[in-house]
Amino acid sequence: MTQSKFVALASLIAAGLLGSAAQAQQQPPAAGGPPQGQQQGQQPGYAGGPGPGQPPGTVGGPPAPVVFVTSVEVLRSDRNGGLDVVRVRGLVTGSDWSQPHLIPITQGQPRDGMLDLIFQASAPAGAAGLGPFMPVEAILPVETGHPYKGVRVRGGNNAISLKAIPGYAEAAAPKEDCAKCIGKFFVAKGANPPAGAAADNVVREADLPYTLRIIKPTDGIPSYALDPNRLTLLLSEDGRIVDGAWD
Structure with missing residues (x-):
């Protein structure tokens, strides 16, 4: 099977959610209104789109965490007001996955200073056969002035914490993807x-x-x-x- 790599840019709405996180502590929501970064009638932590946790234009099955996160990197640009870009790589169980993206689950200023993200993608609609893992990656822009000192990214079976921004952290890929397990x-x-x-x-x-x-x-x-x-x-x-x- 030919390996392929999907690259997804997080939605502008999600980036706006992160950019406003630093202001969430100083601007409490009006009585009876939704929390900062959450629209009325939406699930907390998500900012609209075709379904909870899915970016605009998502097709395929429901979203699910990738099977394994392999690296987290934060790149910093000082141009035009500055921008931090979170770049995450991981593995999915086969080529039927699509639309990899990062979902922020941190709201406001976290006590530990870490921005928590879930790395997920549109999963197959049904059972998938055994085959080689496929590499995927996604990026998430974060506006300057954010309160985060590090980034933690969670997949379905592991998490990687990057404790300094900018920086890079990685985890060894699993030894066995079971693509050749049958008969053993x-x-x-x-x-x-x-x-x-x-x-x-x-x-x-x-x-x-x-x-x-x-x-x-x-x-x-x-x-x-x-x-x-x-x-x-x-x-x-x-x-x-x-x-x-x-x-």
């Missing part, structure tokens, strides 16, 4: 692989830092609610992976 032995945490099994013919739970659902031949399935960042592996009687999906 699954080895649970604390267990040993079957006797004689080659090292390249086993998949260790310790190398899968995601929400896992392991289904053995005698297991039922109490719920089939979709989670695009959950890895489901179906095992055979001898412990081999015979099927799998992100669902």
